[in-house]
Amino acid sequence: MTFTERLEDHASRVERHLDEWLSTDKLGAVPDRLLDAMRYGTLGGGKRFRPFLVIESAALFGVPVEKALNAGSALECIHCYSLVHDDLPAMDNDDLRRGRPTVHKAFDDATAILAGDTLLTVAFEIIAHESTHPNPAVRAALGLELARASGGAGMAGGQMLDLMAPGKMLGEADIRTLQAMKTGALITYGCVAGGILGEASKAELAALKTYGDALGAAFQLADDLLDAEGDAAVVGKATGKDQEAGKGTLVSLLGLEAAHAKLQNLKAEALGALAPFKGRDAMLAGAAEFVVARKF
Template identity: 50%
Template sequence: MSGDGGAAAASLVTSRAASVAQDIDAAFDRLLAVPDDARARLYDAMRHAAIGGGKRLRPLLVQASCDLFNISRDSALRVGLAIECIHVYSLIHDDLPAMDDDDMRRGKPTVHKAYDEAAAILAGDCLHDLAFEILADEETHPDPFVRIDLVRALAVSSGPAGMAGGQMMDLEAEKTRFDLATVTRLQNLKTGALIAFCVEAAAIMARLPHEARTGLHGYARDIGLAFQIADDLLDVEGDAALAGKALGKDAAAGKETFVSLLGVARAREQAQMLVDQAKAHLHGHGAEADLLRAIADYIVERDR
């Protein structure tokens, strides 16, 4: 693949993504076996949110990053599963009436609609714990130094200095008009931090020296931002049926986004520039980085 994207990239992403999605669903099905007691409803709510649907982009990104270092598929899958636990927990909580108040997610009713708000809060909390339980287990990686580094990096990426901090900024965005620098920082936290962890996790498992991680960090930062710009474009131009959720909500809430600040044409240019830059960070790698290159292309070309 020359790195120009197009049909070959899309097909590489599609085939690997389908296999990853199947593995993640099967793993959630085993992990979330419903107990025969008063907690059944809690597990049902977790299963509703975690199984079936979703692009599984983050677990795919872990696999693609692990391709660079010959890390076992099992380790990559378990780390991807832990990240998906965090991602799904954050969707459940973000969808709550007190937060973004969404009724549909991944083409299904959100958890608080299908169950109730209490079950949604607790199902999110439980998936949050499961992420760390999965990473701490020796099945994930034999080296305890690696596991503890994964735990610490994930806790930072999902907490107040990462995803949750970005979500708080996002809520404040309805009250103040943010400039481009602030929206960029918000998105680097809200979606960028967890995407960056997907790539960082492979570097941690490979015990790659910190000075050798610069290129990967650059790749992750660039695709994280490109992903969010593409999301903002889809929010304006996308198809709600394909997306499986309500669109056009940012404009309705009066929130500044990359599209409101840059306009559609410049936002699209900016996303493509970031994708090219992301791929340039992989110049030292050969065919083993093809999936990472294809994911970068896919991120701006996707229709959901």
């Protein structure tokens, strides 16, 4: 199976798994409008790249796809909640996500806020469920690392820095820190979570973290390049917003040519981190290639 085929296959599996979890059968008597907004913001689109990383990093240690779906789906709930909130008028104020109206446009601001809040809590309900892993210590480790990746020192903190950034003269180190928190933390978690599921050694977890850090940085840089150069009809959301908002990015700081060169360096760094898994790393190596080459 090629990388693209594997990505699509995992995305289909994650979609079905999320469809099962985001239901009253699993979650109880969630009000219909709230559940509809949660499902609208989560189902029916997206590459499911972060769950892919969970599944493939877990596969390095012999964990079958079915045993990694809970952790991957929990991570995707966090990611989708962050998108719902990120699109709100008080944040990035976007009208389009994945080629269709954002949740607050399809519903309303208050419903979008509550949908995001609930997706956040559902993620930890999934992680804590005994079907995620038979070892309670593994489930606790997954939950702890997910909280760190999504909280004030991770994704949410990165979003705060991003909101504070427009108009400021940010250097490369500041931009890298912001982006490592806002975007990179969840991508790194996706890589490390598979190792936790597979009860990997400290050295193996460290290698996955190094890979995830480089991959996350590359993902954000590629996203910034898409914002600068991409076609909104292909990307599925508005482009040119970073420059319009005066946001500091590596693209605006370094220029297009140097940003593309840095993207290649980050890919090389990610691929180098996979050395301990040589012979088993084809899909994770493919993920690095995909991030650099993506057009959407």
